[in-house]
Amino acid sequence: MAFSKEPGQSPAALLEKGNPTKPVLFFDVDNCLYPQDSGxxxxxxxxxxxxxxxxxxxxxxxxxxxxxxxxxxxxxxxxxxxxxxxxxxxxxxxxxxxxxxxxALLKPDPKLRQLLQDIDRSKVRLWLFSNADDVYVKRVVRHLEIDDCFEGLSYCDYARVPLLHKPKREKFQEAMKDAGIESITDCYFVDDSYLNCRGAQDFGWTAMHLIQDGFPTPPSRASQHQIKSLEELRVIFPQWFKN
Known part of the structure; x- marks a missing residue:
C-alpha cells in the first residue's frame, strides 16, 4: 500500500515529518471512485x-x-x-x-488514474474518507490501481462503540486530525451521498455531491457543488491541476 500516513496522527506530528499545511481534497470510495452501475x-x-x-x-x-x-x-x-x-x-x-x-465487478479506469495524477500535489493533498473499514478501502483502491494516488485514509472502525461515521460532525473532525489539517476552510470533499455532502457543508467544508449519469437528481442541492463526473473537478478547481 502506498499510503504514507496512518489515521490518528496529530497535525503537529505530520508537520514534523515535513508535510506543509495545504488544502486537502477528501474522496469517498464506494460509488465515487468507480461507476455506480458497476453492480x-x-x-x-x-x-x-x-x-x-x-x-x-x-x-x-x-x-x-x-x-x-x-x-x-x-x-x-x-x-x-x-x-x-x-x-x-x-x-x-x-x-x-x-x-x-x-x-469480478470492478476494473481499473485509466481516465480516473490520469485525473488523480494531473492534480498538483504541491497545491492540494488527496485523502480517502470512507464509511467502510480500512481493509475494504485498501482492497478497492489497490484493485483500481490508484492506491499510490492518495496520502492516507480515514475509515470507520466497526469495533468502536459507539460507531463514528459520516455524516456525524465528530467524524469530519476526526478526518481532519487524521489528515493533519487544522483549517475547516481548507477541506474539500467529494461523495455520492446527499446526507454526507450536506453534513460536510454544514460543518464548514466545501463539498461536491457526485450524481452520476442515469441516477436521480435531488429536488434541492446537498452542498455547494453538484457534479456528474469527477472530471468536473478540473473546471471547478483549475488552480489545482498541472495543465
Missing amino acids: VQEEAWEGIYNYIKSHVGLDKEQAAELCAEYSKTYGFLPEGLVRHHSIDAKHYNSTIDEGLPIE
Whole structure:
C-alpha cells in the first residue's frame, strides 16, 4: 500500500515529518471512485437483505423498509442495526463488505488514474474518507490501481462503540486530525451521498455531491457543488491541476 500516513496522527506530528499545511481534497470510495452501475451496490444490498433476514427475521420487503428508515435517520444503516437489534457491527461488516466480489465487478479506469495524477500535489493533498473499514478501502483502491494516488485514509472502525461515521460532525473532525489539517476552510470533499455532502457543508467544508449519469437528481442541492463526473473537478478547481 502506498499510503504514507496512518489515521490518528496529530497535525503537529505530520508537520514534523515535513508535510506543509495545504488544502486537502477528501474522496469517498464506494460509488465515487468507480461507476455506480458497476453492480457493487446491488451485490451489497442483496447481502444486507440476507443478513437482516438471518439476524433480524425480516423478509426482503421489510428489510428494505428498515434500511431506508435507518439510513435516513442515522445516515448509516449499521448504526440503526446496532442500536435497535443488537447486531455486532464488526460481524456485519465482515459479512457484507468483505464478501463483495470487488475483483469480478470492478476494473481499473485509466481516465480516473490520469485525473488523480494531473492534480498538483504541491497545491492540494488527496485523502480517502470512507464509511467502510480500512481493509475494504485498501482492497478497492489497490484493485483500481490508484492506491499510490492518495496520502492516507480515514475509515470507520466497526469495533468502536459507539460507531463514528459520516455524516456525524465528530467524524469530519476526526478526518481532519487524521489528515493533519487544522483549517475547516481548507477541506474539500467529494461523495455520492446527499446526507454526507450536506453534513460536510454544514460543518464548514466545501463539498461536491457526485450524481452520476442515469441516477436521480435531488429536488434541492446537498452542498455547494453538484457534479456528474469527477472530471468536473478540473473546471471547478483549475488552480489545482498541472495543465
